[in-house]
Amino acid sequence: MKMLSRKASCDSHGQDSSYFLGWQEYEKNPYHEVQNPNGIIQMGLAENQLSFDLLESWLASNSDVLGLKRNGRSVFRELALFQDYHGFPAFKNELVEFMAKLRGYKVAFDPNKLVLMAGSTSANEILMFCLAEPGEAFLLPTPYYPGFDRDLKWRTGVEIVPIHCSSSNDFRITASALEEAYQRAQKLNLIVKGVLVTNPSNPLGSTMNRDELNHLIDFAIKKEVHIISDEIYSGTVFDSPSFISITEAVMEKHVDHETDLLDRIHIVYSLSKDLGLPGFRVGMIYSNNETVVAAATKMSSFGLVSSQTQFLLSNMLSDKKFTSKYIKENQRRLKKRKDMLVSGLRSAGIGCAKSNAGLFCWVDMRYLLRSDTFEAEKELWKRIIFEVGLNISPGSSCHCSEPGWFRVCFANMSQETLKVAIRRIEAFAESSSTASGKENLSHQRSVRSSRRSLSKWVFPISSYDDHEPADR
Amino acid sequence: MAIEIEQQPSAVGLSKVAVSETHGEDSPYFAGWKAYDEDPYDEHSNPSGVVQMGLAENQVSFDLLEDYLEKNSEASSWGSKGVSSFRENALFQDYHGLQPFRKAMASFMGKIRGGRAKFDPERVVLTAGATAANELLTFILADPGDALLVPTPYYPGFDRDLRWRTGVKIVPIHCDSSNDFQITPKALQAAYNAAEAKNIKVRGVLITNPSNPLGATIQRAVLEEILDFVTRKNIHLVSDEIYSGSVFSSSEFISIAEVLAAQNYKRAERVHIVYSLSKDLGLPGFRVGTIYSYNDKVVTTARRMSSFTLISSQTQHLLAAMLSDKKFTENYIKTNRERLRKRYEMIIEGLRSAGIECLKGNAGLFCWMNLSPLLEKATRGCELALWDSILHEVKLNISPGSSCHCSEPGWFRVCFANMSEQTLEVALKRIHNFMEQQRELKEMKINI
Numbered sequence: 001m002k003m004l005s006r007k008a009s010c011d012s013h014g015q016d017s018s019y020f021l022g023w024q025e026y027e028k029n030p031y032h033e034v035q036n037p038n039g040i041i042q043m044g045l046a047e048n049q050l051s052f053d054l055l056e057s058w059l060a061s062n063s064d065v066l067g068l069k070r071n072g073r074s075v076f077r078e079l080a081l082f083q084d085y086h087g088f089p090a091f092k093n094e095l096v097e098f099m100a101k102l103r104g105y106k107v108a109f110d111p112n113k114l115v116l117m118a119g120s121t122s123a124n125e126i127l128m129f130c131l132a133e134p135g136e137a138f139l140l141p142t143p144y145y146p147g148f149d150r151d152l153k154w155r156t157g158v159e160i161v162p163i164h165c166s167s168s169n170d171f172r173i174t175a176s177a178l179e180e181a182y183q184r185a186q187k188l189n190l191i192v193k194g195v196l197v198t199n200p201s202n203p204l205g206s207t208m209n210r211d212e213l214n215h216l217i218d219f220a221i222k223k224e225v226h227i228i229s230d231e232i233y234s235g236t237v238f239d240s241p242s243f244i245s246i247t248e249a250v251m252e253k254h255v256d257h258e259t260d261l262l263d264r265i266h267i268v269y270s271l272s273k274d275l276g277l278p279g280f281r282v283g284m285i286y287s288n289n290e291t292v293v294a295a296a297t298k299m300s301s302f303g304l305v306s307s308q309t310q311f312l313l314s315n316m317l318s319d320k321k322f323t324s325k326y327i328k329e330n331q332r333r334l335k336k337r338k339d340m341l342v343s344g345l346r347s348a349g350i351g352c353a354k355s356n357a358g359l360f361c362w363v364d365m366r367y368l369l370r371s372d373t374f375e376a377e378k379e380l381w382k383r384i385i386f387e388v389g390l391n392i393s394p395g396s397s398c399h400c401s402e403p404g405w406f407r408v409c410f411a412n413m414s415q416e417t418l419k420v421a422i423r424r425i426e427a428f429a430e431s432s433s434t435a436s437g438k439e440n441l442s443h444q445r446s447v448r449s450s451r452r453s454l455s456k457w458v459f460p461i462s463s464y465d466d467h468e469p470a471d472r
Numbered sequence: 473m474a475i476e477i478e479q480q481p482s483a484v485g486l487s488k489v490a491v492s493e494t495h496g497e498d499s500p501y502f503a504g505w506k507a508y509d510e511d512p513y514d515e516h517s518n519p520s521g522v523v524q525m526g527l528a529e530n531q532v533s534f535d536l537l538e539d540y541l542e543k544n545s546e547a548s549s550w551g552s553k554g555v556s557s558f559r560e561n562a563l564f565q566d567y568h569g570l571q572p573f574r575k576a577m578a579s580f581m582g583k584i585r586g587g588r589a590k591f592d593p594e595r596v597v598l599t600a601g602a603t604a605a606n607e608l609l610t611f612i613l614a615d616p617g618d619a620l621l622v623p624t625p626y627y628p629g630f631d632r633d634l635r636w637r638t639g640v641k642i643v644p645i646h647c648d649s650s651n652d653f654q655i656t657p658k659a660l661q662a663a664y665n666a667a668e669a670k671n672i673k674v675r676g677v678l679i680t681n682p683s684n685p686l687g688a689t690i691q692r693a694v695l696e697e698i699l700d701f702v703t704r705k706n707i708h709l710v711s712d713e714i715y716s717g718s719v720f721s722s723s724e725f726i727s728i729a730e731v732l733a734a735q736n737y738k739r740a741e742r743v744h745i746v747y748s749l750s751k752d753l754g755l756p757g758f759r760v761g762t763i764y765s766y767n768d769k770v771v772t773t774a775r776r777m778s779s780f781t782l783i784s785s786q787t788q789h790l791l792a793a794m795l796s797d798k799k800f801t802e803n804y805i806k807t808n809r810e811r812l813r814k815r816y817e818m819i820i821e822g823l824r825s826a827g828i829e830c831l832k833g834n835a836g837l838f839c840w841m842n843l844s845p846l847l848e849k850a851t852r853g854c855e856l857a858l859w860d861s862i863l864h865e866v867k868l869n870i871s872p873g874s875s876c877h878c879s880e881p882g883w884f885r886v887c888f889a890n891m892s893e894q895t896l897e898v899a900l901k902r903i904h905n906f907m908e909q910q911r912e913l914k915e916m917k918i919n920i
Contacts, residue, residue, distance in 0.1 A: 004769060049559065066548045080755045118780070130487055133487050279786070307757030309787065
């Protein structure tokens with residue numbers, strides 16, 4: 001047939017990557033407690049399903065809002081006609097309040113600097129359109145969310161240049177890694193427009209520490225580039241250290257009066273992870289830069305948030321008692337789930353990166369690799385899908401520079417299902433150690449423990465050698 | 473109109489797209505809105521304010537929707553028995569869209585066409601509004617620097633929607649009043665040649681049927697000619713049928729889908745239809761748009777791209793219920809059509825008795841009014857001067873034809889469905905008085 005555009009014909013949508021292939025296998029054979037107990041368990045989906053009951057109970061006592069009524073009077077017409085790209089004022093007021101709350105009120109936000117659009121998928125793309133020309137680049141620390149390959153590059157023509165991070169220092173961003181990435185971009189003749197970080201990180205599940213944030217800020221000042229901080233997981237911080245947002249970090253550095261750095265800081269947020277409402281498509285950009293706010297506002301026309309949804313959620317978020325309770329309880333449940341997964345993995349002899357946020361763990365399966373290669377990682381991933389029956393995300397799909405890491409989600413299933421998954425992992429780990437044949441168990445363990453000692457932040461060797469199952 | 477102004481990126485280094493004027497928001501189309509915002513008409517509190525007649529909204533059938541919602545509260549909620557379907561809905565972000573909703577949309581689109589065309593739910597791609605649908609199709613069908621041919625006059629928003637972020641150009645297909653602004657093969661070829669002369673690759677033709685701002689449907693013969701043209705040139709055809717449910721008499725609207733069906737879908741792969749619930753159902757705030765394509769690759773790609781502009785699952789849930797209700801939809805389509813027709817007749821009659829003629833229309837939420845006899849000279853400048861005096865002296869915000877890229881000065885788009893009948897009466901009275909004054913002024917000039 002006739003040709004479609006280059007964008008339509010290319011693969012930059014990234015849908016042929018392993019990230020999506022795992023989903024396909026899951027779709028063919030999905031686990032169900034009763035109907036398909038041997039099916040594949042979905043652990044590749046970063047959804048938060050733990051706190052729906054709290055939302056449901058709020059909805060049950062606020063049916064008026066669902067019926068599009070305010071003080072008993074129908075606001076249907078008003079909402080039906082409301083397509084102002086400045087967004088529902090009440091909703092934006094509540095959102096900035098909510099965002100401030102999540103940051104312990106250490107920072108304050110102005111609703112006039114907030115722009116709403118259909119999901120953070122849209123927000124990230126809009127920022128690319130605003131900040132970079134086709135062919136220019138943004139630096140992203142690896143490992144990163146696979147969706148960025150599509151969201152940031154596909155229709156914008158912007159390039160991603162990775163900032164390589166390694167397990168030797170917990171995948172933290174270093175000044176030298178930033179500089180090295182910048183140089184690499186220069187060699188490729190790519191103009192770098194900024195750095196995009198996800199904080200808390202997906203897939204690491206940890207918040208950025210002050211050092212990293214300062215390296216980032218210093219870099220942005222020196223190179224005069226933008227910083228985009230995707231803080232979509234800011235409400236899922238369930239453990240110390242506490243979350244330091246980019247806004248707070250910049251304030252603490254007292255750089256605002258020296259440079260126009262503030263004009264180059266942009267935050268992305270969404271209600272998809274914290275409130276578990278990805279279907280409602282609520283994303284936003286927060287920026288001090290008037291031109292960016294103006295342009296992004298107009299661009300949001302291509303993906304406005306449904307007024308019906310804006311109305312529902314502005315009411316929900318205005319209930320301060322509810323939001324406080326929700327935030328606290330949600331974080332508590334996330335921590336419990338994470339602990340459950342971590343100890344389950346530990347008793348299988350598998351370690352994770354230390355994490356304090358997010359809906360997943362960054363799991364170290366390097367010792368299970370046949371060789372220190374991505375081919376071996378892919379083999380292992382396939383075995384885990386087909387033999388163990390778990391869909392987890394291989395590190396290569398997140399552009400991790402070291403083979404053997406996997407992102408494993410824990411908040412998108414029931415507790416029972418997670419237990420089943422853990423049992424399968426334990427069985428797999430056992431069989432992996434016996435299946436290697438002649439080598440005896442203790443030799444395997446010592447090989448594993450010596451590898452483990454290379455990464456000091458994983459569980460202390462003693463807890464593994466004690467062979468005591470942690471809490472299940 | 474909206475001209476591309478190449479600007480230097482600002483000191484903090486933004487993209488050209490961010491600082492360009494291609495969003496078109498500095499045109500009179502938007503300036504009139506500002507005047508209205510500053511001094512809006514209200515029957516009681518501001519009876520001498522500006523009456524908004526520049527907004528193509530459908531407010532005549534809200535009572536039908538409200539009635540439905542009142543009687544079907546479960547459409548707005550998720551049920552109360554057992555594990556609620558709230559969770560499922562809240563999690564649903566699949567870019568295929570909610571199947572019952574797609575099915576309901578396909579069936580609704582078929583009903584609007586009087587059952588003369590059938591739509592396959594598997595070809596329905598959902599987007600947050602037709603604004604998104606048109607941009608998305610442009611990304612898929614054309615590369616930056618390429619062009620789409622669009623007949624004039626056209627909806628001012630296209631300057632932004634089709635061009636801004638895509639980098640695609642619009643080359644106008646000039647239409648004029650000599651044949652009621654219909655698209656001719658000659659005009660199509662002339663536009664194509666104009667593009668070729670500038671070394672611009674034409675990727676498709678985009679028509680709006682029924683037309684905005686003309687308020688008239690495109691005839692079958694013309695649709696067939698357009699289809700022949702795009703086939704000969706091996707390019708695409710996008711038919712924005714957003715006003716298809718606003719045709720006053722069902723039999724008068726011929727969708728491109730019907731033309732294709734009559735030809736056994738022989739050349740269908742190059743045809744794509746855009747639709748939305750913003751005009752027919754009066755729900756622009758809910759952001760419901762769709763692309764219907766006969767091309768499998770376009771469907772797949774559009775679906776993936778719709779990730780950037782999904783419809784809220786809460787809204788899909790509500791509308792799936794509403795549009796699946798046969799009794800409701802049949803009654804709504806019929807009643808809405810009838811009410812729009814009545815409004816149209818009211819405004820046409822009112823204008824005629826004031827001495828103003830309009831293009832014969834049969835659809836939409838507006839009429840295409842001819843004020844060229846009032847222009848001193850047939851120039852855009854005079855048209856804008858007239859528009860300005862209508863805005864500031866008569867206090868009516870109407871849309872000047874130049875903002876719609878009309879090549880003939882003196883035409884104006886006047887909306888009639890976004891206000892009460894009383895307000896329309898007030899507006900018509902003001903126009904009447906204005907025309908009286910104009911006649912008196914003319915007479916004075918003659919007598920001097």
